[in-house]
Amino acid sequence: xxxxxxxxxxxxxxxxxxxxxxxxxxxxxxxxxxxxxxxxxxxxxxxxxxxxxxxxxxxxxxxxxxxxxxxxxxxxxxxxxxxxxxxxxxxxxxxxxxxxxxxxxxxxxxxxxxxxxxxxxxxxxxxxxxxxxxxxxxxxxxxxxxxxxxxxxxxxxxxxxxxxxxxxxxxxxxxxxxxxxxxxxxxxxxxxxxxxxxxxxxxxxxxxxxxxxxxxxxxxxxxxxxxxxxxxxxxxxxxxxxxxxxxxxxxxxxxxxxxxxxxxxxxxxxxxxxxxxxxxxxxxxxxxxxxxxxxxxxxxxxxxxxxxxxxxxxxxxxxxxxxxxxxxxxxxxxxxxxxxxxxxxxxxxxxxxxxxxxxxxxxxxxxxxxxxxxxxxxxxxxxxxxxxxxxx
Amino acid sequence: xxxxxxxxxxxxxxxxxxxxxxxxxxxxxxxxxxxxxxxxxxxxxxxxxxxxxxxxxxxxxxxxxxxxxxxxxxxxxxxxxxxxxxxxxxxxxxxxxxxxxxxxxxxxxxxxxxxxxxxxxxxxxxxxxxxxxxxxxxxxxxxxxxxxxxxxxxxxxxxxxxxxxxxxxxxxxxxxxxxxxxxxxxxxxxxxxxxxxxxxxxxxxxxxxxxxxxxxxxxxxxxxxxxxxxxxxxxxxxxxxxxxxxxxxxxxxxxxxxxxxxxxxxxxxxxxxxxxxxxxxxxxxxxxxxxxxxxxxxxxxxxxxxxxxxxxxxxxxxxxxxxxxxxxxxxxxxxxxxxxxxxxxxx
Numbered sequence: 001x002x003x004x005x006x007x008x009x010x011x012x013x014x015x016x017x018x019x020x021x022x023x024x025x026x027x028x029x030x031x032x033x034x035x036x037x038x039x040x041x042x043x044x045x046x047x048x049x050x051x052x053x054x055x056x057x058x059x060x061x062x063x064x065x066x067x068x069x070x071x072x073x074x075x076x077x078x079x080x081x082x083x084x085x086x087x088x089x090x091x092x093x094x095x096x097x098x099x100x101x102x103x104x105x106x107x108x109x110x111x112x113x114x115x116x117x118x119x120x121x122x123x124x125x126x127x128x129x130x131x132x133x134x135x136x137x138x139x140x141x142x143x144x145x146x147x148x149x150x151x152x153x154x155x156x157x158x159x160x161x162x163x164x165x166x167x168x169x170x171x172x173x174x175x176x177x178x179x180x181x182x183x184x185x186x187x188x189x190x191x192x193x194x195x196x197x198x199x200x201x202x203x204x205x206x207x208x209x210x211x212x213x214x215x216x217x218x219x220x221x222x223x224x225x226x227x228x229x230x231x232x233x234x235x236x237x238x239x240x241x242x243x244x245x246x247x248x249x250x251x252x253x254x255x256x257x258x259x260x261x262x263x264x265x266x267x268x269x270x271x272x273x274x275x276x277x278x279x280x281x282x283x284x285x286x287x288x289x290x291x292x293x294x295x296x297x298x299x300x301x302x303x304x305x306x307x308x309x310x311x312x313x314x315x316x317x318x319x320x321x322x323x324x325x326x327x328x329x330x331x332x333x334x335x336x337x338x339x340x341x342x343x344x345x346x347x348x349x350x351x352x353x354x355x356x357x358x359x360x361x362x363x364x365x366x367x368x369x370x371x372x373x374x375x376x377x378x379x380x381x382x383x384x385x386x387x388x389x390x391x392x
Numbered sequence: 393x394x395x396x397x398x399x400x401x402x403x404x405x406x407x408x409x410x411x412x413x414x415x416x417x418x419x420x421x422x423x424x425x426x427x428x429x430x431x432x433x434x435x436x437x438x439x440x441x442x443x444x445x446x447x448x449x450x451x452x453x454x455x456x457x458x459x460x461x462x463x464x465x466x467x468x469x470x471x472x473x474x475x476x477x478x479x480x481x482x483x484x485x486x487x488x489x490x491x492x493x494x495x496x497x498x499x500x501x502x503x504x505x506x507x508x509x510x511x512x513x514x515x516x517x518x519x520x521x522x523x524x525x526x527x528x529x530x531x532x533x534x535x536x537x538x539x540x541x542x543x544x545x546x547x548x549x550x551x552x553x554x555x556x557x558x559x560x561x562x563x564x565x566x567x568x569x570x571x572x573x574x575x576x577x578x579x580x581x582x583x584x585x586x587x588x589x590x591x592x593x594x595x596x597x598x599x600x601x602x603x604x605x606x607x608x609x610x611x612x613x614x615x616x617x618x619x620x621x622x623x624x625x626x627x628x629x630x631x632x633x634x635x636x637x638x639x640x641x642x643x644x645x646x647x648x649x650x651x652x653x654x655x656x657x658x659x660x661x662x663x664x665x666x667x668x669x670x671x672x673x674x675x676x677x678x679x680x681x682x683x684x685x686x687x688x689x690x691x692x693x694x695x696x697x698x699x700x701x702x703x704x705x706x707x708x709x710x711x712x713x714x715x716x717x718x719x720x721x722x723x724x725x726x727x728x729x730x731x732x733x734x735x736x737x738x739x
Binding site: 037038042075076078081082083085086089090092093094106109110112113117118131177178179182183 | 433535536544560640
């Protein structure tokens with residue numbers, strides 16, 4: 001009799017043990033990330049990781065997803081595609097998250113076949129490559145903001161509306177011979193023609209090339225009103241701007257996401273005067289409610305951090321999209337799976353982000369919104385030069 | 393305890409695996425390699441495939457650098473040529489993998505022949521710089537010859553198929569990769585028992601003496617370049633079917649240097665050393681990462697400097713190898729074996 005009871009108890013305990021993880025798993029939503037915390041993209045990776053992690057903890061604190069806990073699992077992937085794919089598979093095998101974050105365009109492309117056929121998880125990355133926002137080839141991945149092509153579209157839109165003098169605005173594209181540099185150029189040329197903006201020069205260089213004498217002379221000959229940089233983070237942007245100023249060019253220089261961080265003003269010094277660029281997100285020092293909440297969280301949790309760069313806000317915003325998609329799936333009473341999350345993403349229209357960015361509409365797996373900013377050297381900050389500009 | 397190794401026939405003398413113990417261990421290894429994919433998870437399988445592909449390419453570099461004494465900084469470029477040849481044939485012309493992969497090897501082989509030409513006139517560091525040029529030119533071609541290479545976006549390649557059976561998962565392609573790696577390792581081991589292989593070694597040890605002995609220097613060096621690049625090309629072709637996409641950013645100079653690291657850590661002029669080197673250079677950073685990862689609960693805020701620590705540690709290990717065991721892992725293994733050959737007795 002006694003033995004019988006013990007067996008029963010034992011069986012019950014076993015059953016409880018077997019059920020416990022299942023019950024827990026229901027409560028927990030796992031988000032995995034391959035972050036470039038080392039390697040040549042670490043300058044951004046560390047911040048993207050911090051931003052994403054902070055947003056998810058903030059969302060947990062606020063109880064944004066009722067009855068569920070968001071768990072963030074990240075590993076360093078070193079900005080090396082092979083290592084990143086290994087890391088991706090490792091996290092998938094170990095934790096089977098429903099959402100993943102990836103470090104680069106390269107990882108997005110390499111993982112795509114298996115993401116579409118096997119893993120089927122919602123995927124975002126540090127990349128703004130238009131290739132990853134193609135719902136046909138990359139149905140599970142999205143770009144958390146506008147693509148580089150969209151950013152060019154926003155800048156060209158601004159140029160067309162704010163020309164210098166009479167006649168067609170003259171613009172030059174200055175880009176690196178990398179995937180990052182060339183990605184938006186074809187679209188940009190098409191868009192310029194549509195908007196009546198004349199592309200007077202296209203200059204291609206290596207990344208970080210310091211001798212830009214010939215390139216500056218080309219600019220002098222072409223006399224563009226605007227020059228848009230793409231595919232650089234810093235070098236050779238300061239060299240080109242300084243060279244152009246030495247030759248007395250009155251050209252306005254512009255950059256896309258990676259070259260409009262506040263730090264570029266510090267690096268350029270006086271030469272930053274008049275420098276412009278497109279940023280999909282608001283800056284850390286702006287007073288939009290979403291940004292204020294972010295600052296308050298940082299003051300409380302990381303009192304040492306006085307400033308957060310754009311890449312931090314990129315990570316934070318990606319977290320916002322993840323959570324919004326999860327909330328929509330949960331609200332619809334569906335299980336939180338990659339497929340449902342992917343479908344929920346498409347329903348995000350006119351979404352108010354509290355001013356972290358403009359109104360968000362997910363069309364073609366990206367949110368085509370951004371704002372043009374102008375550097376204010378005295379204050380050392382970028383200030384809005386336009387309202388939020390929307391592109392398709 | 394083994395006290396001697398007597399051979400009673402020419403066949404025994406010519407055998408690749410000479411003692412029963414070695415044959416038994418090779419059998420164990422073969423069984424382990426066949427069983428492994430059924431036990432390993434996605435992550436380990438992926439790493440195993442990566443090691444397999446890189447090992448084939450590193451074998452090629454060891455033939456050139458370790459056995460023939462010609463330093464090359466362009467090995468990744470040859471792998472790229474092979475990869476793009478394979479990808480072009482598979483993606484654009486729809487040829488099956490059993491044509492596309494050997495064609496990748498052949499394409500790289502031709503590229504190696506051209507790049508090898510200056511080796512008759514220049515040696516050592518000068519040759520290294522000449523091959524560096526090949527690396528730069530290849531990267532430029534990959535990026536800009538859009539009609540063939542697909543430019544910066546590269547080419548997407550369908551999974552390999554044999555009689556309608558797709559090699560689309562890591563587990564399936566594993567057999568393909570390990571099979572070819574074993575084949576190429578055996579070929580390399582046998583190569584140095586032939587006249588050609590001996591000529592390579594003679595050129596490495598003293599090219600003038602080799603020429604006096606009747607070795608045609610030009611032919612030998614070019615042949616070494618060709619075989620070496622062929623290996624890289626095959627690795628590139630396999631890599632394409634393994635990753636299903638190829639872009640110019642996949643074959644940077646740092647990969648060429650990584651191959652040199654494999655060959656040096658493993659042991660210059662040693663086939664099995666190359667395999668150890670490929671395993672070491674690929675897996676040790678992962679192990680170190682797992683180590684730093686396990687420290688995370690203790691230092692949750694410190695990951696941004698704990699992760700780079702791994703790279704520093706890895707660098708220190710390579711320096712350690714060069715200082716304490718310049719002949720690489722292969723020699724360490726041999727010493728261990730010699731120690732146990734007499735153990736527990738002492739010399």
